[in-house]
Amino acid sequence: MNRIPIEDEIAALRRDLHRHPELSGRETRTAALVAAELERLRLKVIRAPEKGNSLLGVLDTGRPGRTLALRADMDALPLQENACNLNGPKAVVSEIDGAAHMCGHDFHTAGMLAAARRLSAAKERLRGRLIFCFESGEEMGLGDDARALLAELKPIDAIFGVHVQAAFPCGTAVVIDGSCTAGCETFAVKVRGKSAHGAMPHLGLDPINCAAQILCGANSIISRRVNAREAAVLTVCNFHGGSTWNRIPDECRMEGSLRFFSERVGRDLHALLEQTAAGIAAADGCTAEVHWRNWCPPSVNDAALAALARAAAEKIGADVIAGEPWMASETFARYREICPEVLAFVGCANPDKGCGAPQHSDRFDADEDCLALSAALTVQFAQDFLGGA
Template identity: 35%
Template sequence: MIALRADIDALPIEEATGLPYRSQNQGVMHACGHDIHTSVMLGAALLLKEREAELPGRVRILFQPAEENFGGAKTLIRAGALEEVSAIFGMHNEPGLPVGEFATRGGAFYANVDRFVFKVTGKGAHAARPHEGRDAILLASQLVTVLQSVASREVNTLDSVVLSVTRIQGGNTWNVLPESVELEGTLRTHSSEVQQRVKARVSEIAAGFASAFGAQIDVFWYAGPTALVNDARWADFASEVAARAGYRTHHADLHLGGEDFAVYLQHIPGAFVSIGSASEYGLHHPAFNPDERLIAPAAHYFARLAEEALQHI
């Protein structure tokens, strides 16, 4: 059996495309194109159903929720979605590629994803008397700057690593130095060795800052999906089928986004691919608008990929 997977969830973003068929739910938008992925796999399912009697095996279509919070793949696996499945394929639309173009790669493709939260606790004080406190905002600000040196100065430049602080929250009025500040962000890596080394170094830096400033810094790590590693054989096979289907194929660059399709590939072989969607705006942008002309050829491609893969398992 071959499995095809589409993710189906949206994002908490207010849509700004102005399209007549834009989201009708305030603050909810398909800003990552999962509606496109679902349409593609529905199309593939219809095409495969028309040829069901001629197929040399069975195809299972997975419509997966909760990709954005990285829990959906595990839920489907626990429900038995991979039982009897020999190989699995999935896709993501790629706004940086024109429609009609295709990319994948064997081996590491998408990144390990880690979320971190730092709770910086100092001592609150009047803003006019900072010497009576321990300024958590000052400490947090310097910590943000120094953390960037871990990626730029302590990791081989040939290794992929991104460390981004995405939220700073502290204080609630203009004349009080707050007791605590929270920092939140993400670490992205392809190598588990680099991942563990950076996490350890970040914790060391936090401890050093806490000691130097006479404050407390608690570091919390939350693991997302591991690196997505395509099976080399199936990645090459997917690219060969794409070329025969009329796509212009490319060897994909490493991607620092996260993708919980990686969880399936920890259990069975398969490949994840990129299909060009030619959007002026990128993924997770409120004006993201993928070119829907990708749907029909991609549906035909995945139907063909599943049928040909059945002949090679």
């Protein structure tokens, strides 16, 4: 297996990032560490700190050729990390209360720096340009600063990214043709009625009863209005109304998200939820407003780039397996506005080490061996895409 040995420093850096996670948009320490390493490698570092923490490192070989962007995200989640994984104590745990790298972005950042080292050392054997893109705020759907910086460097021929995946065993790589992460849109429904005594509901307009019917109606959208061959999810994750047992409130609210693998289905779901909320509210004499935010399209892997990534994974000795698309969403999708994209999944589960809890859960723990595989895959893909000098 032609895996690149990860220097102890990079493994230590990954652990350091894990111990000091920073929430979306606040990755100042992480960005400073990344910038220092890119500068040490004599890459051109491009930042716009007044606009965000994202930064780029440019490796220009000086020889004509294509331009490839490589992307890593840097932020952590607002979660309290559990010191144990599925088997027992973790090797390394967050030292920051209420923040934890429970999606593996510490691996992405460190793995990309390892790749930057290797590719800088191999510069004389490459053509074209490489742009290392470190994105801030992925978990919150921020990261527009990264894309703005990158767009300034157009033309860019492709962008490649890795996401570690607890759904797959360590040692495996999954590169899907087409949609590989779901699109997403977040909604908040505010139902307004009229307060009344709980014993005399006819004197008011009950927004809780109305919101409950909207919730049931919303769930029927997926089962009755979306083609069963299209994968889509509509989930309400909070529901609030009233504060006591004998008074109907004026208002009831709920929040949730839509997930979809086709933008057309996403737009249909958006319209159908508004129609359902307005129609049910009108029937109940209430009003319903639907507020939307964080539209993110699905990530869609370009077929030729996906084939190249699978071939690169085989070359480095990864076990290339078939896998399902991820129902979670990724701002990686938005780079499609700039150039064709491919996002490779690298397995990080290992039951022997207790690694296998899902991402975004407090017991998530990635097998550290996935760091070497992620870096090796990035290096191999970049070499194959750019070609030799």
